[in-house]
Amino acid sequence: MRRERVTITDVARKAGVSKVTVSYVINGREGKVRISEETRRRIWEAIRELGYRPNAVARALTQQRTHTIGVVMQYAAIFGGWSGFILELLHGASHEAIEKQYDLMMYTGAHGNDAEHEANAVMDGRIDGALLLRDIDDPLSDILADSGFPHVLIFTRARRPDVYYVDCDNVKGGYLATKHLLDLGHRTIVHLRGSSHSAPALDRWHGYVQAMREAGIEPEEGWVIEMPGPLSDAAPLVEIMRSPNRPTAIFAWSDDVAIRAMQVLHEMGLRIPEDVAVIGYDSTEVCNHTDPPLTSVRQPIYEMAREGVKTLVRLIEGERPRRVARVFEPTLDVRRSCGAS
Amino acid sequence: MRRERVTITDVARKAGVSKVTVSYVINGREGKVRISEETRRRIWEAIRELGYRPNAVARALTQQRTHTIGVVMQYAAIFGGWSGFILELLHGASHEAIEKQYDLMMYTGAHGNDAEHEANAVMDGRIDGALLLRDIDDPLSDILADSGFPHVLIFTRARRPDVYYVDCDNVKGGYLATKHLLDLGHRTIVHLRGSSHSAPALDRWHGYVQAMREAGIEPEEGWVIEMPGPLSDAAPLVEIMRSPNRPTAIFAWSDDVAIRAMQVLHEMGLRIPEDVAVIGYDSTEVCNHTDPPLTSVRQPIYEMAREGVKTLVRLIEGERPRRVARVFEPTLDVRRSCGAS
DNA sequence: AGTGAGCCATTAACCGGTAAATCAATTTCA
DNA sequence: TGAAATTGATTTACCGGTTAATGGCTCACT
Known part of the structure; x- marks a missing residue:
């Protein structure tokens, strides 16, 4: 049963008052305007009987607020x-x-x-x-x-x-991740970086570079691979992991990408963490369930x-x-x- | 530089026309109303100069549509x-x-x-x-x-x-999951059911019962445990998994709950799938990453x-x-x- | 009897748009 | 030459509410 839209005017008519009075009753503007108990009663009754539902769009127009x-x-x-x-x-x-x-x-x-x-x-x-x-x-x-x-x-x-x-x-986050790997003895660390338009991605990269340099290591050309998402091309990663001096650790800029990297490594027959250490970023719920569980930088x-x-x-x-x-x-x-x- | 809100009336005034004309130009009501090239130009110029942004709330009020x-x-x-x-x-x-x-x-x-x-x-x-x-x-x-x-x-x-x-x-989904377990030889199968207010949860349960009965097994009291979410009380599950005739398989009504169950089993020292088989529902992304990867009923x-x-x-x-x-x-x-x- | 105060409600104006009807000025055509 | 059609815009009304100003009525007080 499709009813026509009931407006505040309909309520007013039914209750035998002006629509302003109805508005006042609905919004209960205590102190400013007084409405008698009897009128209130009639108005609420009309509202109920007609099934009136206030229109937020109209209200938004006058109040310039939509909540x-x-x-x-x-x-x-x-x-x-x-x-x-x-x-x-x-x-x-x-x-x-x-x-x-x-x-x-x-x-x-x-x-x-x-x-x-x-x-x-x-x-x-x-x-x-x-x-x-x-x-x-x-x-x-x-x-x-x-x-x-x-x-x-x-x-x-x-x-x-x-x-x-x-x-x-994020600089600190990148630093933290990289430092963790360095502390575990890794020296050849790949960074899977996010998009160059993303501030977080760039900062994490800078944190990585900072930690590496602090450890006296200059990241080589090729160690930093742009891989914004899990669907990005993984070929460069595969390539470097096949090279003679294979990196022993990977710092991925996001958990998604870390998980993708783990898949790639798995397919290559490399064990985690024995052959390669992997660290992610965000520490989302999924990190608890991966095999092995993924170490990750947590941001709240x-x-x-x-x-x-x-x-x-x-x-x-x-x-x-x-x-x-x-x-x-x-x-x-x-x-x-x-x-x- | 906080500007006052620019309205269609401001644009009209600046362009020296009525606001209706502006509305027509903006909405390009071809065929219905004609506006001269010259006027159009002036109006667009005014719009640009004033930085006019149409108000969707006002429009919604007249059109009764918000998109x-x-x-x-x-x-x-x-x-x-x-x-x-x-x-x-x-x-x-x-x-x-x-x-x-x-x-x-x-x-x-x-x-x-x-x-x-x-x-x-x-x-x-x-x-x-x-x-x-x-x-x-x-x-x-x-x-x-x-x-x-x-x-x-x-x-x-x-x-x-x-x-x-x-x-x-969902009946079929529940049936599918249970049948899979039955086909693998399981006879004592626990079902972790969702809320009794959830239609999917109830249907999956019915599917479970149907499959069991079809295999000539009447699900025992205690095999069906209500566990709507991963934070639900897991004590009944622990209890039954400690009982003498320990169930050999668990069908959880959702992946979340299945994962929770896997954790519980793990803590009890039970191996998956050797000691207990587990099957989930939804086949969300996380199923690929659990240890072991979680078999699950997929809904698109x-x-x-x-x-x-x-x-x-x-x-x-x-x-x-x-x-x-x-x-x-x-x-x-x-x-x-x-x-x- | 006149004044002021309190109570309860109304009228007028506005928010920023849109649709339909109308209108003035030209141009077209019989 | 006068009626009809075309062009390019305007006026009016409305969407469903809110706010501010105003207005009648009753009662108390002087």
Whole structure:
């Protein structure tokens, strides 16, 4: 039984009052406007009888608020990046959103391919603010910042001093991973690097280089292989693992890629960790279940996402938190893929 | 530089025309209304100079369309259920949404605890339709159906003939898993069942019972243990695995629970599959990485989610597809946790 | 009897767009 | 030459709410 949409005017008519009165009763503006008990009763009754459901779009139009926040990923990430990482991120974001009484919207970015179009979509009024998971060289944040649109960057740093962001020290994370391998005696260490547009990927690489140099080792040409995702070409990795002075350890920029590397090594007949040590990044749930369990650098993804949403909500509600940058510390989750205790 | 919001009226004023003319130019209503080249030019120039961004909320109010679809999970699922299953589901849903030019909204359900409140939130005008991932006895779909609100159930069946749904044959899935174990010679098979509110969980259980009876075995009291999630109490499982006539196989209603069971067995010193065979459900990515790799019943989650969104979009756009029920077939992904080939 | 205060509700205006109907000025055609 | 058609825009009304200003009525007080 498809009913016609019931509006506040219908309720008003039925209750024999003006629609403003109905609005007041629904929103209970204590202290400002008084409505008699009798009228209230009649209005609630009309609401119930008619099955009235307030329209959030109309309300949003007057209040300029939707109580919805957007999660905006890089377009490519929506297609390729559905990993444990995204899962934990969404988990954290949605928890905090629930707590703060906001709904979550996932922008697909399908509205256009250039930044201006995307910015139009993000600022089209359907969300009060956005959590941005984007590449380092992405112009979207700049446009939003120019328009004063509340947003927080996550898993990257901002290029401007007035843009809030939540990041994890990736240089340190890369350093940590590499140092762990060095401490275990490895000297020839391959780094499987992420995309050159990704700030985290580049930082982890820098951490790797830093640790290597500190140990007096200059990473050779060929030790650093770009492998953004598990579906990336693994040929260069296979090649170097076949070379005479085969590397004894691999530091992958993400768990996904580490797992892919483990598969490749397995197919080549190499044992982990006896022949090659492997270390990943993110320490997602899957690390506990791989064979052997994957040692990995942990960043508190869930916590970071919550923090991002928390800051975003503050911005939306007009606060201006003093701390613009929130940088978490990575730690090492030692499991068995490196042969350590 | 926080600019004031630029509206269509500002653009009209700047271009020296009425706002309706601007609206026509933006939406390019070919054939209906003619606007001169000169006027068009002036309007686009004004739009560019002022940095005008159309307001989707205002547009939604007149058109009664937002080009957004909602994903509504059971409240509990948002807190506990962030598994590989949800990931694949969101992956599929978002792909199809992108293709159809819709954005995705995740309702947190925080707006109220009873079904009426949730229904109010879902039908508050922010989304054109909803994909429901809910328990079998959940009243939300009924309310939506009564109001003629477009929605599709996924991973459950509908109780009414007019409600569209996408499901996978869970009885068959349960049968398949159990039959596999029976064929391998097992006779004492434990079933770790999901929540009694979950249609899939109950069906898989029925499939299990059916297969057992077909093999002439009446499942004993205690062989069926309710274990909805990986954090559920595992004590009953431990107990039965310690009993004199220890079961030789476990069929878990989900991969998560199967993995938990493997951990428990491991801690008890039991080997998989030598001492106990384990089989899971969903065949999510993680099954490839467990030790040993987990044999599991596969349902095409990604495809099903796409199908759900596809149907939903049709409903939203006024079509009435003939096929109300879309039931996929489960298959078996044999890996190594059951000792089969 | 006039004034002020308190109570309860209403009217007017606005949020930012869109659809339908209308209109003025030309041009076309019988 | 006058009616009809075409062109290019405008006016009016509406979507479903909210906020601010205003208005009647009753009662108490002086």
